[in-house]
Amino acid sequence: MPVELQVGVVDSGHAAEQASLLLAGRRFFLTDAGLGEGPLLADALGHGSAVLHAIATRASAARFSVAQVFDARGVTSPLQIAAALHWLRERGVRLVNLSLGVRQDRPILREAVAALVADGALVCASSPARGEAVFPAAYPGVLRVTGDARCAEGQWSWLDSAQADFGAPLRVAGRAGASLGCAAFCGYLAALLIERPELSNEQALAIMRARAAYRGIERKVGP
Numbered sequence: 001m002p003v004e005l006q007v008g009v010v011d012s013g014h015a016a017e018q019a020s021l022l023l024a025g026r027r028f029f030l031t032d033a034g035l036g037e038g039p040l041l042a043d044a045l046g047h048g049s050a051v052l053h054a055i056a057t058r059a060s061a062a063r064f065s066v067a068q069v070f071d072a073r074g075v076t077s078p079l080q081i082a083a084a085l086h087w088l089r090e091r092g093v094r095l096v097n098l099s100l101g102v103r104q105d106r107p108i109l110r111e112a113v114a115a116l117v118a119d120g121a122l123v124c125a126s127s128p129a130r131g132e133a134v135f136p137a138a139y140p141g142v143l144r145v146t147g148d149a150r151c152a153e154g155q156w157s158w159l160d161s162a163q164a165d166f167g168a169p170l171r172v173a174g175r176a177g178a179s180l181g182c183a184a185f186c187g188y189l190a191a192l193l194i195e196r197p198e199l200s201n202e203q204a205l206a207i208m209r210a211r212a213a214y215r216g217i218e219r220k221v222g223p
Contacts, residue, residue, distance in 0.1 A: 005194045007055060007064045007186070008088035008096040008121075010068035010081060011048030013040055018052050026087055027068040028080045035083055044072040050175045051099045051183040058187025061194045065091050078102055081136070082112035089116050094193060097186040098125040099179035101134030107120075110139055117141035120188065122201055126165045126182035137164075143205075146170075147181030150214050156185050158212035166208070 006023060009070065025040040043049045048066065056062060067084030069076040081100070088096055089112075096116060102109070113136045116123055125137035127144040137144040148157045149169025157167040166187035170176050192204055199207070 005059065005095065005190055005197075006065060006091065006093050007059075007062045007190055008065050008067065008083045008085075008091070008093035009048065009055070010067045010069055010088070010096070010098050011051050011100065012045040012074070012171035013043035013048045013068045014052050014064075014066050015043060015046075015049035017050060018056070021052065021056055021062075021064050023063045024091060025066040025068065028083045028087075029055055029069075029071065030077060030080065035079055037083070040066065040068050043068075045070055047074070047099070047175070047179070050180065051097060052182055054183035055097060056189060057185040058184065061195055062187075062190045065093055076100065076102070077087060078104060078106035078109040078135075082106075082108045085109075085116055089119060089121070093121055095186065095190055096121055096123045096124075097183055098123065098136055099182045100147070101126055101128070101137055103132070103134060105135050105138070109135060111133040113139045113142060116180050122200065122204070124182055124186045126178040126188065129163060130179055133163075143185075145182040145185045146178040147176065148214065148218070150218055152213075154188075156208070156211075157211035157214035157216075158209045159217055159219050160215075163217075166212070168206055 069080040124143045127137040144164040146164040148167025168181045170181040
C-alpha cells in the first residue's frame, strides 16, 4: 500500500480539478502594512497547476500543502516566500518544491530555508541552466534542479555542476524550463520517499544519484 507523503509547493496555486490532492492551502500577499494571509485564490497563471501536475503524475500517493505567493502578474517577493516556508515548516512537510527564484539574497528568506533544512525537510528549488545564481536554490542544503533536455520520462541526471545538482525533463503540460524540471525531479524524489519512507535524506539522495540516467553536464560535440 503506497504511503501518503506531504509535499509543500510554493507557487501560484492549483487547478480546480486538483483540489482533491490538497491537504491545506494558504495565500501570502503584500499589503500596505506588510504581509497578508488568506485562503487560496484561483490559479491565474497556471504555473502552480503545471507544477502540481508534474509532481502528482510521478508520485500519485503524494498530497500537497500549497502556498500561493504569486499575483496575477507572476510577481512575488522574498517576504512572501519566507512566510510560505514558515507555514510549511509548521505543517511538518517532508519535501518542498520551489519552482521559482529571486535574484536578491535576503536574510528573511535565507533564514526560512535554513530552518526547514535544519528540521530535516528536503528542499528542491529551480536553478537556471546558465547565468547568475538565484535564491533559494543558491542557499546551503537546497537541491538545485534544472531542466535537462537529455532526460526522457522516468529519467533524471546527476549534474553536480556549478549551476545545478540534478536535472530532469523540462517539458510538462505544454510548459518548459528549469521550473518544470525541478517539479519533475521533485516528483521522482517523492515517489522514492513514498516507496521507501524509512530512508534518511542522505540515503534517498544517494539512491537518486545512483539511479541517474546521466552524470555530468551535456557536452556539445562539433563546431
